[in-house]
Amino acid sequence: MLKGKPKFKTPVQPKTPSIKKTSGPRYQFPYSKNDYILLVGEGNFSFSHSIAKTIGTGKNIVATAYDSESVVEEKYTNDAVNHIKELKDLGGTVLFDIDATKLEKRKILKNKRFTHIIFNFPHCLGIKDQDRNILSNQQLLLNFFNSASKLLTTPASQTVSNKDESLDEPSDFEENGAVPDLNRFGEIHVSLKSGLPYDNWDIRMLSRKAGLRSKVTMPFNLKWFPLYEHRRTLGFKDGLSKGGNQEIAEKNPKLYAFVIKESLDPQHPQNQDNDGSKKRNRDGHSEDSDSDD
Numbered sequence: 156m157l158k159g160k161p162k163f164k165t166p167v168q169p170k171t172p173s174i175k176k177t178s179g180p181r182y183q184f185p186y187s188k189n190d191y192i193l194l195v196g197e198g199n200f201s202f203s204h205s206i207a208k209t210i211g212t213g214k215n216i217v218a219t220a221y222d223s224e225s226v227v228e229e230k231y232t233n234d235a236v237n238h239i240k241e242l243k244d245l246g247g248t249v250l251f252d253i254d255a256t257k258l259e260k261r262k263i264l265k266n267k268r269f270t271h272i273i274f275n276f277p278h279c280l281g282i283k284d285q286d287r288n289i290l291s292n293q294q295l296l297l298n299f300f301n302s303a304s305k306l307l308t309t310p311a312s313q314t315v316s317n318k319d320e321s322l323d324e325p326s327d328f329e330e331n332g333a334v335p336d337l338n339r340f341g342e343i344h345v346s347l348k349s350g351l352p353y354d355n356w357d358i359r360m361l362s363r364k365a366g367l368r369s370k371v372t373m374p375f376n377l378k379w380f381p382l383y384e385h386r387r388t389l390g391f392k393d394g395l396s397k398g399g400n401q402e403i404a405e406k407n408p409k410l411y412a413f414v415i416k417e418s419l420d421p422q423h424p425q426n427q428d429n430d431g432s433k434k435r436n437r438d439g440h441s442e443d444s445d446s447d448d
C-alpha cells in the first residue's frame with residue numbers, strides 16, 4: 156500500500172504533518188483511517204498516538220507493548236500514561252504483555268486480520284557481546300515476521316471475523332468514517348536505524364526466510380509523526396538517553412515495508428488488471444529491487 160492521498164479532514168493539534176508535502180514527491184504518509192493497524196513493541200505509545208491523531212481516529216488501531224502496564228508506567232512514566240489516555244480517548248485499543256513473536260497464540264488477536272502490522276525500532280534488551288546481540292535481534296525479527304504474517308489481511312479476509320467479544324474493540328468504525336478495507340494484502344512495517352550493527356541484521360534476508368518480500372524501503376520521516384518520541388527498551392535514562400528523537404534522527408532511519416510473496420505473484424487474480432497485465436501496486440511501486448533508497 157503506502158498509498159496515495161490519505162482521507163482525513165481537519166488538521167489536529169499539535170501541528171499535523173502536511174501529509175502531501177513533507178516527504179518530498181516520492182513518499183507519502185503511509186497510514187489512513189481505511190487501514191486496520193496493529194502496533195507491537197510500543198514504548199511510551201507516542202508513536203501509535205501520533206498515527207491516531209494524524210488520521211483523526213484511533214478506532215482502527217490496536218497498540219501493544221511487550222511489558223506489563225505497571226512496567227510501562229515505571230519505564231516511561233507520565234509520558235506513557237498520557238499518550239495511552241489520549242490514544243484511548245481517540246478510540247484506540249491498548250494491550251500489554253503482548254509478545255510480537257507469538258501474536259497468533261493470543262486469543263485476543265488470533266482471529267483478527269490487520270492491513271498493517273508495525274514494529275517500530277525493534278530491539279531486544281541489551282546483550283553486550285556484539286555478535287550475540289545481532290543474533291538475538293535477528294531471531295526477534297524472524298520470529299516476528301513468521302508470527303505477524305499469519306495476521307495479515309489477504310484478499311480473502313472478508314471471510315475472517317474481525318470481531319472478538321473478548322476485546323473491547325472498536326465496532327463502530329463507521330461513526331468516524333473509519334471503515335477499514337480488509338480485502339487486500341496486508342503489510343508488515345519495520346523501522347530501523349542505519350549503519351552498524353543494524354545493517355548486519357540483514358532485515359531483507361530475514362524477511363525472505365519468513366516468506367516475505369520487500370515492497371518498498373523509504374526514509375523514516377520524523378515529520379510524519381509529530382508526537383513521537385523514540386525510547387530505548389530500558390526506558391528513558393538520564394545521562395544515557397538522548398532527548399526528543401536525537402537517537403534516531405542521527406542514524407538515517409528507514410521504514411521497511413514487506414508483503415507476503417504471493418501478493419507479488421503476477422498470476423494472482425488480485426494482481427491482474429482487467430486485461431490480464433501485471434498491475435503496479437497502489438503507490439506505484441512494483442517489488443522493491445532491494446535498492447536502499
Ligand SMILES: C[S@@+](CC[C@H](N)C(=O)[O-])C[C@H]1O[C@@H](n2cnc3c(N)ncnc32)[C@H](O)[C@@H]1O
Pocket residue numbers: 195196197198199202220221222253254255256274275276277278279280295384385386387388
Ligand atoms: C528500541 S525500543 C523501541 C520502542 C518503541 N517502539 C519506540 O519506537 O520508541 C524496542 C522495543 O522492542 C520491544 N520488544 C523487545 N522484544 C519484544 C517482543 N518479543 N515482543 C514485543 N516487543 C518486544 C521492547 O519492549 C521495546 O519496547
